[in-house]
Amino acid sequence: MFSIGDKIVYPMHGAGIIIAIEEKEILGEKAKYYIMKMPIGDMRVMVPVKNVEEIGIREIAGDDEIEQVFDVLKGRQTKMPQNWNRRYRLNMDKIKSGNIYEIASVVRNLMIRDNEKGLSTGERKMLNNAKQMLVSEIVLSKGIDQEETEKLIDDAINCPAV
Known part of the structure; x- marks a missing residue:
């Protein structure tokens, strides 16, 4: 409790x-x-x-877990289904899990995809929601503000801000 x-x-x-x-x-x-x-x-x-x-x-995740989250964000894009529907369902399952590493991988993959090919409206909304979940946890864990956290995520993935 x-x-x-x-x-x-x-x-x-x-x-x-x-x-x-x-x-x-x-x-x-x-x-x-x-x-x-x-x-x-x-x-x-x-x-x-x-x-x-x-x-x-x-x-919420502690310092060690947050460091691992940034390792996930800095990682390579993982293979995703080409079919939009399958990709969306796979990413939604990862988000629903509540696992911070899975959410970080969704954010990373969608930000990289957006930078390379652009995202559909549904995937853009998914990216924004997943990113907000990640930001909220990092903000509380590290005691830094939202703007700084978003910049750290963007820098880790090395993509322009979404």
Whole structure:
């Protein structure tokens, strides 16, 4: 169980800080919720405490993991399906996993692809979402601001900013 002040990652949403644990009644059912404040966009998210493992909530990455994330970002583009649909599904599965290394690989591959060939609207949206998830976790882990984090990611991949 997490506590107020813990920094956690909510797959598909990004990293945030638990600012409260509240009991709420939703659709006639009372349950405890973590109230998360996200560092980007000043958004708040409610996460049902009982579903934490099922959802894949985890603690944010530490310094060693963040270093490995930058190693992933600096790596070569991995082979992806040529078919847009298959590529999109594969990348979406990686993002849904909540695994920071998988998300970093999606960001790297899509940024490189965008630089070389351009992206469809759907893939551009996917890239922006994946990048925001990565940025939110790095911001909380390293204590640096969003702009600096985005520059570090862009520099690691060595592509112009998206």
